[in-house]
Amino acid sequence: MLAAAPLDRLLGATLPRYLLASVAALAADMGCFLILLRLGLPPAPASALGYGLGIVAHWLLSSRAVFADQVAARGAGRTRQKALFVGSALIGLALTTMVVGAGAAAGLDPRLAKLAAVAVSFAATWLLRQRVVFA
DSSP, X not given: OTTHHHHHHHHHSHHHHHHHHHHHHHHHHHXXXXXXXXXXXXXXXXXXXXXXXXXXXXXXXXXIIISGGGOXXXXXXXXXXXXXXXXHHHHHHXXXXXHHHHXXXXXXXXXXXXXXXXXXXXXXXXXXXXXXXXX
């Protein structure tokens, strides 16, 4: 039973839940990105479309499993929160698209550029969502 207490605290913490939600959203994003690359779409638009799918997955997971206690009630408050969430996602999308586009232009494998973009976007959106969207 003593070992369960640290695990309960860890799983109860927001950052680990956000990390798990991000991994699930990233799976949707990367799956879409790789399929679109395989279909011949250029890297930057493929990255943007994959990220868009990830945005939808992330809202669903974040609002239900990560920040459920901070989700505004239905109405104007919830609409504002969704708009802020989309705004944070668009910042992440812009960062992702710029990093992947710059990496591809520099001759990097687009998949490696996407991995770098994931790290940059994760940090930016975590801070925005924790401190603004679900504050």
